[in-house]
Amino acid sequence: MLKLMHKTALVGAMILTAGAALAEYPERPIEVIVGYSAGGGTDVMARTAAPFIERYLGEDASIVVKNMPGASGQIGVTEVANADPDGYTLGTFNLPGMMARTIDREADYDRDSFTYLANVVNDPNVIVTSTGSGLDTLDKLIAEATENPFAVTVGMSSLGGDDHFALIKLQNATETEFTIVPFKGSAPARTALLGGHVAMGILNISEVAEFQDQLNVLGVATQERSPFAPDLPTFQEQGLDLVNGSMRGFVAPAGLPEDIQAKLMDAFSQLSSDQEFLDAMAATANPVEVVTGEEFKQLTSDLYDLAEGVWETTPWN
Amino acid sequence: MYADLLNALPNVFAWTNFAAVIIGVIAGIVVGAMPGLSATMAISVLVPFTFGLEPLVALGLMAGIYNGAMYGGAIPAVLLRIPGTPAAVATTFDGYPMAQKGEGGFALQVAVVSSALGGIASAFALMLLAPPLSRVTLLFGPSEVFWVAVFGLASIIFLLGGNPIKGLISACFGVFVSVIGSDPIYGNDRFTFGQLEMLDGINIVILLVGLYALPPVIDLLETPLKTDGVNSSKLGTESIWKALPRMKGFGMTWLRGSFIGIWIGILPGAGGSMAAFMSYNEARRTSKTPETWGEGEPEGVAAAEVANNADTASALIPALTLGIPGTAVAAVMLGGLLVHGLQPGPMLFRDNPDIVFGFMWQFLFGAILLVLLGGSLATNSFARLLNLPRPLLGSVIIVLMLIGVYSIHGRMFDVYLMLGFGAIGWVMDRLKFPLPPVVLGLILGGFAEENLRLALRIGRGDPMVLFQNTTSLILVALTIAVIVGPTLKKRFVDGRKKA
Amino acid sequence: MPQSRKSRLTRPETLTAFGIVVVSAGFLIPTFELRAISALLPAAMLIGLIVLSVLLLVYDQRKAANGEESQPMTQSPRRVIGAFLLIVTYALATDFIGFYVSTVTTIPLVAWLFGYRSPVGLAIATVIVVGIIWAIFDFGMSQEFPAGRFWGH
Numbered sequence: 001m002l003k004l005m006h007k008t009a010l011v012g013a014m015i016l017t018a019g020a021a022l023a024e025y026p027e028r029p030i031e032v033i034v035g036y037s038a039g040g041g042t043d044v045m046a047r048t049a050a051p052f053i054e055r056y057l058g059e060d061a062s063i064v065v066k067n068m069p070g071a072s073g074q075i076g077v078t079e080v081a082n083a084d085p086d087g088y089t090l091g092t093f094n095l096p097g098m099m100a101r102t103i104d105r106e107a108d109y110d111r112d113s114f115t116y117l118a119n120v121v122n123d124p125n126v127i128v129t130s131t132g133s134g135l136d137t138l139d140k141l142i143a144e145a146t147e148n149p150f151a152v153t154v155g156m157s158s159l160g161g162d163d164h165f166a167l168i169k170l171q172n173a174t175e176t177e178f179t180i181v182p183f184k185g186s187a188p189a190r191t192a193l194l195g196g197h198v199a200m201g202i203l204n205i206s207e208v209a210e211f212q213d214q215l216n217v218l219g220v221a222t223q224e225r226s227p228f229a230p231d232l233p234t235f236q237e238q239g240l241d242l243v244n245g246s247m248r249g250f251v252a253p254a255g256l257p258e259d260i261q262a263k264l265m266d267a268f269s270q271l272s273s274d275q276e277f278l279d280a281m282a283a284t285a286n287p288v289e290v291v292t293g294e295e296f297k298q299l300t301s302d303l304y305d306l307a308e309g310v311w312e313t314t315p316w317n
Numbered sequence: 318m319y320a321d322l323l324n325a326l327p328n329v330f331a332w333t334n335f336a337a338v339i340i341g342v343i344a345g346i347v348v349g350a351m352p353g354l355s356a357t358m359a360i361s362v363l364v365p366f367t368f369g370l371e372p373l374v375a376l377g378l379m380a381g382i383y384n385g386a387m388y389g390g391a392i393p394a395v396l397l398r399i400p401g402t403p404a405a406v407a408t409t410f411d412g413y414p415m416a417q418k419g420e421g422g423f424a425l426q427v428a429v430v431s432s433a434l435g436g437i438a439s440a441f442a443l444m445l446l447a448p449p450l451s452r453v454t455l456l457f458g459p460s461e462v463f464w465v466a467v468f469g470l471a472s473i474i475f476l477l478g479g480n481p482i483k484g485l486i487s488a489c490f491g492v493f494v495s496v497i498g499s500d501p502i503y504g505n506d507r508f509t510f511g512q513l514e515m516l517d518g519i520n521i522v523i524l525l526v527g528l529y530a531l532p533p534v535i536d537l538l539e540t541p542l543k544t545d546g547v548n549s550s551k552l553g554t555e556s557i558w559k560a561l562p563r564m565k566g567f568g569m570t571w572l573r574g575s576f577i578g579i580w581i582g583i584l585p586g587a588g589g590s591m592a593a594f595m596s597y598n599e600a601r602r603t604s605k606t607p608e609t610w611g612e613g614e615p616e617g618v619a620a621a622e623v624a625n626n627a628d629t630a631s632a633l634i635p636a637l638t639l640g641i642p643g644t645a646v647a648a649v650m651l652g653g654l655l656v657h658g659l660q661p662g663p664m665l666f667r668d669n670p671d672i673v674f675g676f677m678w679q680f681l682f683g684a685i686l687l688v689l690l691g692g693s694l695a696t697n698s699f700a701r702l703l704n705l706p707r708p709l710l711g712s713v714i715i716v717l718m719l720i721g722v723y724s725i726h727g728r729m730f731d732v733y734l735m736l737g738f739g740a741i742g743w744v745m746d747r748l749k750f751p752l753p754p755v756v757l758g759l760i761l762g763g764f765a766e767e768n769l770r771l772a773l774r775i776g777r778g779d780p781m782v783l784f785q786n787t788t789s790l791i792l793v794a795l796t797i798a799v800i801v802g803p804t805l806k807k808r809f810v811d812g813r814k815k816a
Numbered sequence: 817m818p819q820s821r822k823s824r825l826t827r828p829e830t831l832t833a834f835g836i837v838v839v840s841a842g843f844l845i846p847t848f849e850l851r852a853i854s855a856l857l858p859a860a861m862l863i864g865l866i867v868l869s870v871l872l873l874v875y876d877q878r879k880a881a882n883g884e885e886s887q888p889m890t891q892s893p894r895r896v897i898g899a900f901l902l903i904v905t906y907a908l909a910t911d912f913i914g915f916y917v918s919t920v921t922t923i924p925l926v927a928w929l930f931g932y933r934s935p936v937g938l939a940i941a942t943v944i945v946v947g948i949i950w951a952i953f954d955f956g957m958s959q960e961f962p963a964g965r966f967w968g969h
Contacts, residue, residue, distance in 0.1 A: 038364040039652015047368050047656070065365065066960075069726055071516040078513070104504065106511065153775050158504055181459075181774045182502055184767065187640035187661070188585070194639070197458030198775060207640075210662030283658040317503040362957050482875070486836065486868045493843075493861040500854045507858060508846060531903070538899040538930045539892055708930035709941055712923045715903055716945060719910060720953065720961075729911045729962060736904055743900075747889040748832055766857045 025087055025260050029062045032250070033083075033091040035076025037069040041206075042092050044284045045121055045248050052277045056267035072158075074101050077251075081109035085253040087260035090117065095247040099304040100160040103311045111304050115256040116297040118268035119249030121281070122289035123204040125166040125221040125242075126232070133199040136216045138238050141200065145176035154178045155189035155198035159316040160307075162246040163202040166221055168310050169242055190215075204246050205229055206285035221245060228287040248286075249296060265292050321666070322444060325674035329682070334373040338679050341381015342686045348382065349389020350699050352399040352530045353718035355522045356386035358725050360649040364656060372657040376676045377683075379650050384683035386646075387589065387626045388432035388691050392699050395424045395618070399530045399714075403521050403645075404589030404625035406529075406756050407597045411610065411617030418613050425696040426560040429687060431571060431619040435626030436684025438575035439582065443630040444677045447666075450583050450631070451638035457584055459771035460783045464792035465584055466765035469591045469757065471799045475598045478751035487750050491758020494519055501767035502774070514730040521590075521645065523731050524759055526718050527738025532746040534718075537711035557692060567619045570600045574620050578627025581643075583634050588644035589625040590760055594753070596624030630680040637661050637673065824877065827886040833873035840865040895930070902926055914964030919946055 032050065036042045043065070050063040068076040077098050080091030093114070101107050129135040135144055135152070145152050156163035159182050171177060181198050183189040186207045193201040194214055205220055209229055219235040220226055221244045235242040250268065252261070271277050272290035281288045291299060310316075328334065348359040359382050367375035390405030395412035408428065415424040442450065457465065470488075477484025497508045498518030509515040574596035581592040600620035601610045610617050632643030633650070640661035642648035651661065659669055666673055705713070722735045745752060769783075776782025783789060824830070840862045847855040847862070880886070890896045902922075909918035923945060924938040932938070953959040 037361060037649075037652060039649065039655050041655070043365075043652075044655055047365070067365070067727065069517075070728075071513040074516075075513050105506075150777065159502070160504060179774065179777055181771055183771065184501065191455065191585075191635075191639045191641050192458055195455035195458055210660055210664045214663070284655065285658075285660050317500070317505040362953070362959055366957050482868050482872050486865060486872065489861045489864040489868065493858060493865070496858045496861070500850075503851065503854065505850070505854070507850060507854060508843060534903075535896055535899050538926070539890065539895050705941075706927070706932040706937070708927040708932040709923075709937070711899075711930065712926035713941070713945055715906060715926065716919055716923060716949070719907060720949060723910075723961065724953070724959060727960070729907070732907050732910075736907060739903075740900065743896075744832060744889070748829055762857070762861075770853065 025263060026057060026061050028088060029064045030057075030087070031089050032063055032065050033076045033080050033089065034065055034067050035069065035073030035092065035094075036067065038067050040069075041286070042073070042094060042248050043067060045281070045286050046092050046250075048280050048284055048286070049120060049250075049271065049277070052271055052274060053267050056270045057263065072101070073097060074105070074107065078108050080251060081113035081253060083253045085115065085255040085257070087252065087256060087264065090250055090252050090264075093119075093249050093251040093300075095119070095249075095300060096162055096165055096303040096307055097160075097246075099300060100307045102304070103307050104160050104315075104317055111300055113254050114251040115254055115261055116293060116300060117250045117252055117261075117264050118271070118290055118292040119247050119296045119299065120268070120271065120288060120290055121248040121286045122245050122291075123206050123247070123287050124226055124245035125162060125202055126205050126208055127166075127170070127218045127221075127235075128193060128201045128203060128208055128215045129218060130193045130196045130199060130201075131214065131216060132196040133216075135199060136218075138218045138235070138240065141218060142174050142176060145174070145178060149177040150179045152178050152200050153181050153198040154200045154202060155181050155183055155192045156202040157186045157189055158182050158184065162204070162244060164316065165306060165310060166202050166242065166244040168314070169244055170240075173241060205232070206287060209285065226287055228282070247299070249291070268292055319445075321670040322674045322677070325671050326678060328373065328671055329377075329675045329678040331373070333371065334377050334675070334679070335682070337374040337377030338381045338683050339686060339690070341378040341383075342385040342683055342690050343381075344378075345382035345385020345387075346389035346392075346687075346691050346695055347385075349386035349401040349405075350392040351717050351721070352393045352397065352401060352533075352714050353526050353721035355402050355525075355721060355725075356383055356390075356646045357520075357522055357649055358721050359386065360646060360653065362724055364649065364653045367653055368656050372659070372672045373675050373679070375653060375657060376672070377679045379653050380676060380679040381683045381686070383629050383646055383650065384432075384436050384626065384680065384687055385691070387436070387629055388429055388622070388687055390625075391428035391432070391618070391622055392425060392696060395421055395428065396700060397533055399533050400525065402589070402625075403525050403756065403760075404593050404628075405621075406525075406590055406753055407593035407621035407625075408618055410597065410621070411612070411614045412621075414611070414613035415615065415618065420613065420615075421700070422555065422696070423560055423563070423615060424618050426557060427564060427567075427615050427618045428622045429691045429696070430561070430564060431567070431574070431622035432626040432691070433684050433687040434571050435575050435578055435623035436629055436687060437681060439579055439627045439630035440677065440681035440684055442579045443634055443680060444674070447634045447638060450579075450634050454583050454585070454635045454639060454641075456788055459768040459775060460785070461788045461792065462584065463765055463768040463772055463783065464789050464796065466761045466768060468792055468796045468799065469595070469761045470765065471796045472594055472598050473754045473757055474800060475601075476594065476751060476753040476757065478749070480749070483748070483750045484754055487745065487752065488754035488758045491755035492762030493758075494524065494755075495759045495762035495764075496766065498763075501763070502770050512730070514726075514728060515734075518763065519734065519759070520725055520731070521756070521759060522725055523722055523735045524738050525756065526722055527735040528742035528745070528752050528755060530714060530718050531736070531739030532743045534711045534714050535743055537707045537714075540707075563615070564619065567616055569603075570596075570616055570620045571623050573599055574623035575627040578624035579631040581624075582628030582631030583643060585635050585641040585643055588632070588760065589628050589646075590756060592624040592628045593621040594757060596620045626684065630677070630684075633680075637665060638663065824880045827876055827880060828889045829876040829886065830873055830880075833869040833876065836869040837866050837873075840869070899926075899930070902929070910962050912964055912966040914967070915961035916946065916950075917964070919949075 034043045034046050046065050054061045054063050083089035102110050135141045186203050192198045220232050221242045222234050269292050348354045390401030391408045394400040394405040394408040395416050398409050398413040400406045412424045473488050499506050499516045577596045578592040597620045601607050632647040636642040636647045636651045642651050722731050844862050847859045906922045923942045
């Protein structure tokens with residue numbers, strides 16, 4: 001019954017404003033395509049953010065999350081790139097993964113295929129070592145890697161991801177070489193670290209927060225200390241210029257009408273000051289850092305250039 | 318810790334939370350019993366829906382479904398020789414012959430009692446031993462896990478069937494299917510022919526439904542209105558009180574199966590089917606009458622079913638403590654935990670004791686409820702369903718197969734893939750190529766390769782890394798024993814006969 | 817009496833073994849583009865399949881030479897092919913014209929064609945199955961089934 005009334009009201013509103021339909025956006029549910037299975041980090045971010053976006057878009061807004069898992073997010077993001085730019089299909093966007101896939105695979109999209117709305121999560125990389133390795137400070141780690149190239153084994157998730165780029169940055173900054181052991185995902189890499197099967201690991205801060213007692217966390221790859229774990233030092237404090245992380249945000253297909261884009265951007269930008277949203281994200285281990293519009297686009301572009309540079313010198317497949 | 322366990326108990330009995338477990342078990346049995354639908358699919362469909370539920374309601378549903386489906390899978394395995402879940406493949410070995418002999422009812426009773434016992438043992442392992450067992454998981458690095466996979470693959474030799482050439486062809490086919498997708502280390506695609514849908518590899522459910530469900534459907538349609546199928550009047554069900562004494566010799570099998578199931582569960586990646594195969598092999602190996610196995614030996618059903626339920630809760634031990642799920646279903650459940658902000662790790666038990674320990678209790682009650690809810694009423698009603706006119710049953714199974722495969726990822730591509738495997742499965746079935754080696758090959762082949770290559774990277778190319786510690790060496794010895802043991806034993810026996 | 821040469825070569829096992837050899841050899845081609853370590857396991861399996869199939873072929877031909885009749889794969893090939901084609905058509909129909917339309921048509925059609933012809937039974941079964949699927953998946957779990965590419969969804 002309620003649903004029916006709702007529909008009647010909507011139809012009424014549509015008739016009244018038939019001439020200025022766009023001003024009434026959104027007039028039907030907005031679909032957010034998530035390129036991963038329900039229950040993954042990106043999915044949880046989308047589902048946590050959805051009610052807040054609905055609230056900021058206005059009374060009638062409704063968001064439906066649709067999972068299209070497969071090919072590490074590529075199936076979903078391709079779907080978004082090819083959707084109608086009418087504001088009713090949005091998608092989640094992961095960096096640097098989505099850009100790296102345009103380099104190491106055939107992809108039916110590129111960095112110009114999207115309208116960049118907002119990046120919401122920035123999960124910085126951390127370097128950790130196993131307690132048995134004896135490498136409990138950054139200096140010791142770098143000294144060991146300098147003395148014995150390739151002697152330090154590094155567990156991390158797959159090649160061409162944020163962990164891998166962080167390691168490349170580390171290698172370039174310190175002129176060292178490590179042996180990469182790419183696990184399928186961060187949890188197995190972390191388990192191998194806990195068991196002492198690899199000496200060092202590159203993970204994300206959200207993935208080690210719960211395991212701080214059992215691992216040495218050497219530093220965080222951010223400019224300033226992460227509010228997510230303020231007791232952990234950054235690399236810059238230790239004299240190493242290493243900033244890198246995994247990012248998750250929202251995009252729409254390229255060519256979104258300007259008024260719709262403005263409305264969506266406005267809704268997303270209000271997230272960063274919503275304490276309730278910040279708390280919800282903290283509870284699901286998602287460190288928030290909202291970056292909207294042009295800035296987000298620039299960020300993506302920079303990451304693409306980084307990935308391309310790495311690919312040209314050391315292709316990973 | 319044990320105080321937390323008791324503190325969590327009252328909350329579990331809140332009526333919504335308890336009702337969730339009951340509904341979950343019933344739904345799980347139904348899903349498991351429907352050829353084509355699987356626990357993985359049911360829970361992945363459920364996860365987004367649980368976003369708006371209270372944590373213990375959501376988790377209770379999942380715990381119930383998991384337990385229910387692991388037993389439910391036995392129902393079509395016994396009655397139609399279609400395993401309802403991957404873990405029920407071993408149940409078909411003796412369950413289906415029993416049904417053909419008119420003992421289907423007893424087979425299902427053995428299955429339900431064994432499933433419940435396995436589930437209870439596993440739930441206790443999860444409740445009481447999670448922290449120490451997770452330390453055992455840590456002992457298994459890539460080289461040790463590689464040997465576990467090899468050990469599992471070695472048991473293929475028991476599954477070869479009458480013609481070893483055909484059995485080996487099946488095994489090679491299964492292992493080959495497991496390498497389709499992106500390379501485990503470099504990520505470049507192998508045999509995907511540019512299809513993004515194949516990059517993540519071929520989901521076991523797609524293969525299982527194609528290989529195991531399509532050929533029987535074709536059979537149902539091939540010989541219409543023939544009434545030699547199993548029907549409920551021939552199930553030969555007697556009261557559970559009469560059936561129980563017939564199971565009194567299964568104690569050792571139950572104990573061993575529970576142990577194997579719990580053990581396989583805490584090792585990431587292998588899962589219920591390997592547990593069931595291994596338990597079955599072990600029980601047959603130690604049986605006094607191994608020749609009756611495969612021809613309707615109730616103990617075979619007990620061995621398979623106790624093990625595939627014994628790995629349900631224990632698969633959550635590495636999932637909860639380390640974030641690495643022990644089975645495909647546990648992987649989907651981990652998603653369900655994350656949705657409720659339950660981050661795996663040592664802090665989980667400290668931060669959310671009510672929910673985590675409540676969830677463990679729900680597993681225990683789910684296992685116990687199996688006996689009540691999966692008893693004769695449930696099995697008889699399913700038997701009646703499966704006794705529909707054959708063409709009608711066939712067409713309904715076709716629809717269920719499509720739904721079950723489509724819903725895993727929400728794409729038709731998987732359905733076409735399943736039909737392709739179905740065509741292959743039909744030819745294999747008719748030419749008597751054994752199917753279990755395909756399933757085991759798919760589950761363990763890629764898993765072995767990935768860990769071998771990780772181990773070799775850790776050892777920087779030196780194969781000696783595979784033999785560097787005691788755990789690896791023990792596993793190597795066990796593998797050799799499995800392969801060589803039966804031949805030696807046969808020689809010994811033959812030699813004595815001659816003498 | 818020895819079989820004729822043609823029937824010797826069309827024995828199901830011989831044909832299957834031959835098919836496996838051809839398909840495996842075909843799959844071997846892309847392995848050359850892979851890194852050695854990536855190609856190792858798949859190539860080993862494909863070569864294994866080829867060797868084993870050749871063995872199977874040899875044994876089967878030997879049986880043929882000894883005059884052993886091969887079992888036909890089915891007594892009613894038309895029914896089997898018909899059933900398989902119907903299932904494929906159902907999947908295609910789901911994809912292109914939508915799940916519910918295809919399912920409502922397929923359940924009674926398949927059952928009717930293969931010999932179950934009671935109109936009441938067909939109607940009841942169709943309504944119950946489709947109704948339960950709708951209630952659980954669509955209504956209860958808001959699962960979307962294909963609506964049909966043909967209609968532009």
